[in-house]
Amino acid sequence: MMADFHYSTDADGVATITWDVPGRTMNILRIEGFIELGNCINAAMSDDNVRGIVITSGKGSFSGGMDLAGFEELTRLGFRESPGAVLEQMMGIHRLLRGLETGGKAANEFEGRKPVVAAIPGTAVGIGFELPLACHRIICADKPDVGIGLPEIKVGLFPGAGGTTRLIRKLGLAAAGPWLFKGTLADPRTALSSGLVDEVVEPDRLLESARKWVLEASEDDLIKPWDRKGYRIPGGTPYDREGFESFVGAPVMINSRTFGVYPAAKACLSAIYEGSLVPFDAAIKIEARWFTSLLMEPSTASMIRTVFTDRKALGKGVRRPAGIEAQRIARLGVVGAGMMGAGIAQVAAKAGMDVVLLDRDQDRANGGKERVAGMLERQAGRGGSSREAVRETLSRIRPSSVLSDLRGCELVIEAVFEDPKVKTGVIAEVAACAGSDCVIASNTSTLPINGLAKAALHAGNFLGMHFFSPVDRMMLVEIIRGSGTGDKAVARAIDFVRAIRKVPIIVNDARFFYANRCIIPYLNEGIRMVGEGVSPALVENAAKLMGMPVGPLQLVDETSIDLAANIAAATKSALGNDYADGDVDRIIDFLVKKGRLGRKVGAGFYEYGPKGKRVGLWPGLAAEFRPLSPQPDIEEVKNRLLLIQVLEAVRSLEEGVLTDVREGDVGAVLGWGLAVWAGGPFSWLDMIGAAAAAELSHELSACHGPRFKAPRLLLTKAANGEKFTAGGATRSAGA
DSSP states (O other): OOOSEEEEEOTTSEEEEEEOOTTOSSOOBOHHHHHHHHHHHHHHHHOTTOOEEEEEESSSSSBOOBOHHHHHHHHHHHHHTOHHHHHHHHHHHHHHHHHHHHTTSOTTOOTTOOOEEEEEOSOEETHHHHHHHTSSEEEEEOOTTOOEEOOGGGGTOOOTTTHHHHHHHHHOHHHHHHHHHTOOEEOHHHHHHHTSOSEEEOGGGHHHHHHHHHHHOOGGGGSOGGGSTTOOOTTOOTTSHHHHHHHHHHHHHHHHHHTTOOHHHHHHHHHHHHHTTSOHHHHHHHHHHHHHHHHTSHHHHHHHIIIIIIHHHHHTTTTSOTTOOOOOOOEEEEEOOSHHHHHHHHHHHHTTOEEEEEOSSHHHHHHHHHHHHHHHHHHHHTTSSOHHHHHHHHHTEEEEOOGGGGTTOSEEEEOOOSOHHHHHHHHHHHHHHSOTTOEEEEOOSSSOHHHHHTTSSOGGGEEEEEEOSSTTTOOEEEEEEOTTOOHHHHHHHHHHHHHTTOEEEEEEOOTTTTHHHHHHHHHHHHHHHHHHTOOHHHHHHHHHHTTOSSOHHHHHHHHOHHHHHHHHHHHHHHHGGGOOOHHHHHHHHHHHHTTOOBGGGTBSSEEEOTTSOEEEEOTHHHHHSOOOSSOOOHHHHHHHHHHHHHHHHHHHHHTTSOOOHHHHHHHHHHHTOTTGGGTSHHHHHHHHOHHHHHHHHHHHHHHHOGGGOOOHHHHHHHHHTOOSSOSSSOOOTTO
């Protein structure tokens, strides 16, 4: 096996350790790699001819972090042997990095240390930034499109290889907190101004600058601030007047965002608080213990699997039909230049595709391109891209009102108003104009694909693509396969989604598909409770306390109440006597009659200020729907809001709308934020056990009606003691 780290020395006595994992576009740190790194460091420290060390990368980036398969193995080690075995592994990492920091000497022994500099040519995240933090100096190449930071919190972890302890001591709690608890990444210039790195240089001067610093470094340069006598954490500690407010306020600020459902945030905050009370070497032991404790949380393993492993597999096209050659989409057609169409055009053009943005007249098409320009300009203003990149992206978008301009497109996405008559008319026109090899997709969130496919000349080349709003920020795309959709169309759709760097999930056609099939019951349950007399504030806060990013009432306001009324009317028409949401319609109809159509008109379940900012729930709800006394227990409200979605996810799997549990979990996490802390609905079921979920379903069904009745598949899993996410790479209903 080829080595991940390579060691060399030059005539001036500078040792260079080059990180270059074979067969990878970006370095990740594997357990074997840590052993190699330790051997390289020991070789440099023990060689009297070596004056100092440069740690760099043989790639255009430095590192994408730890191989999360390694974390999964650590978790298995902990459950198989003991948490102590995991703690010892983590302390081995700490000893290696601490030895790098102190030159293998005691923390108070400064003579004879060797300077160590990290020369970062590009992206450095996770352990790829924790390693540089243990060096005496960090020099970055000046590349605006790279990220530097500690994003572990986003996959259910926190920086556990010294990053938490070092960053707090380097910056203080107030300055380090956002990098640790939000997982934000910085470009090199921002990293420099924020104190994350020490120097930014032109890329072609990176190694030269690093070698120069090694040769000129003084003994004083090799002592970290926290190893100096009299050192104090910037901004203070919990036990002094200066730091008291920050340490008392931090839990409040963090819990206001996480609502206590994310174990990683709690563990990180505990490591920071306890570690700030003791010297550095004791603090890293505390960090290691909290990190080990976090790895033993079932939700951590689930979140890593869903947010990283399964998401990555789906993003790489693991569900793409086999035997079909990959195709680059060079020319894309988008019909409908409104908000969704413009968003699709933007991400496609940004990915290097030529885009024809079509609407019924030239002014509307031009307006769509102007909308894209506005979005790109705002991103550029926030540092998301350069002005040159904005111009280049816009140059790829051609607004048009002429259907024949769609000729030559490999894929055309219809993104017009959500009305079956309007959509089928547009699809028929596109099908008559586009070539027979062109794949046509409808961007729809609710309309059955089989009905729309009747307007297409070639049903095999027609499917649905449900983008989530806003398109530029939402990572999920639901690819809906109709009964006549061919593998080639699905493969091309996946190739397109991958090209725009989003994550595809494939679902079979059914009313509302998968995402909206689960979201709508969540909205309805929240509205229904208001009609029952449950306090709207209790409904909204219960939703957040069970991990939802937005309460159901707020979400209905954001998407508009008249849209909810339209969807309800269409569903009632389709289901007839089987329609069971009349009690929800009563509340929706009341708001519509009052002209309270949501945020867009400044009035809905919420009241809004002059700039559209929510100022509180509308008091008129209590006047119309008499509050219960006493109010229900918050756990009951949480269970209703959570289980109504989870049961619908199980029914989707049972009925074959979903065919892969990975897509169910990843789709829920990326699409609408269901049980992110647990890794999604199916991972949550496995955490509490199918039998416990079935019992909860029975209790709620007895109290609140048959919508909470456990699906057959859940009862089968409960009876057999089976899990949903077990059974190999493809964890499907039949597995």
